[in-house]
Amino acid sequence: MNIHQWDSNVKRISLEKDCEIYELAKKLDISPDSEALRNIISLGMDALHLGVQLEKTAKKLEETKEKLGSDLKEIAFQRIALESQSVGIRNQIVKSYRDNRALTMHLCTKGSRNEYERRMRDKFIQKYIIDSKLI
Amino acid sequence: MLTRNRSSKTKLSVPKDLYDAIGSQEKTVKLVKIGLLSLRVTLLEKEIADLSEKIEESKKRIAELPHEIESLQKLLTEATKDRKVLENLLDKKKVKQ
Numbered sequence: 001m002n003i004h005q006w007d008s009n010v011k012r013i014s015l016e017k018d019c020e021i022y023e024l025a026k027k028l029d030i031s032p033d034s035e036a037l038r039n040i041i042s043l044g045m046d047a048l049h050l051g052v053q054l055e056k057t058a059k060k061l062e063e064t065k066e067k068l069g070s071d072l073k074e075i076a077f078q079r080i081a082l083e084s085q086s087v088g089i090r091n092q093i094v095k096s097y098r099d100n101r102a103l104t105m106h107l108c109t110k111g112s113r114n115e116y117e118r119r120m121r122d123k124f125i126q127k128y129i130i131d132s133k134l135i
Numbered sequence: 136m137l138t139r140n141r142s143s144k145t146k147l148s149v150p151k152d153l154y155d156a157i158g159s160q161e162k163t164v165k166l167v168k169i170g171l172l173s174l175r176v177t178l179l180e181k182e183i184a185d186l187s188e189k190i191e192e193s194k195k196r197i198a199e200l201p202h203e204i205e206s207l208q209k210l211l212t213e214a215t216k217d218r219k220v221l222e223n224l225l226d227k228k229k230v231k232q
Contacts, residue, residue, distance in 0.1 A: 010148045010149065011148075011149045011163075012146045014146050015146065015147060015164075021147070021164065024168070024172065027175065030171075034149070034150045037148065037150070041149075041153060041157070041163070043169075043174055044165070044167060044168070044169040044173065045166060047170070047172070050169070054169060054172040054173060058179065064183055065183050065186065068186040072189055072193070075190055075193045078193075079196055079200075082196075082197060085200075085204055086207060090207055093211050096215060100214060100218055100221060103221040103222065103225065107221060107224055110225070113227075120220060121224075124221060
């Protein structure tokens with residue numbers, strides 16, 4: 001780091017390209033204005049007593065974040081597989097119910113020969129015409 | 136806060152009153168570094184909390200899904216059986232006619 005020039009109301013301090021501050025600011029996507037710098041310095045004053053501990057904490061948190069990210073990816077694969085299976089079966093049910101509804105309506109146009117046929121017809125009317133909106 | 140010039144150097148633009156209050160370049164740089172680290176720690180804690188929440192949410196859903204799939208499978212099996220009965224009833228009508 002070198003010292004630099006004074007503009008009217010600003011002191012410029014040059015940092016090397018690979019400077020830690022530059023990397024941190026880049027990671028944090030800090031906007032390049034003096035007001036942001038005031039806030040950062042204010043945070044620095046509040047946390048001054050933490051010093052080296054902050055670096056260790058940040059490193060540990062980076063590792064934890066990386067591990068959790070990898071865990072989440074693995075869990076997401078399991079979830080996607082199960083969700084796809086669920087959606088696939090649900091689609092088959094929708095199609096089956098639609099077909100059964102059409103067959104039931106067709107059946108309604110025919111007369112029933114016996115008690116069994118009447119019972120089945122009523123059951124299917126209830127299930128595929130009256131209650132089918134539940135699916 | 137940061138600007139870059141053609142020689143690939145990055146510059147901190149510190150308001151003069153702030154620089155004067157701090158007193159030196161070294162102290163200014165140290166405060167900026169600690170401030171950025173403090174902010175980084177806060178953001179990391181937030182990101183970790185978000186990730187943990189997403190993991191818990193997914194675990195909960197993964198535990199629910201097998202039961203949901205089982206219920207759907209039962210419904211599908213019943214609908215398939217019903218279809219056979221319906222087709223059978225309609226075939227009988229055809230034969231009768």
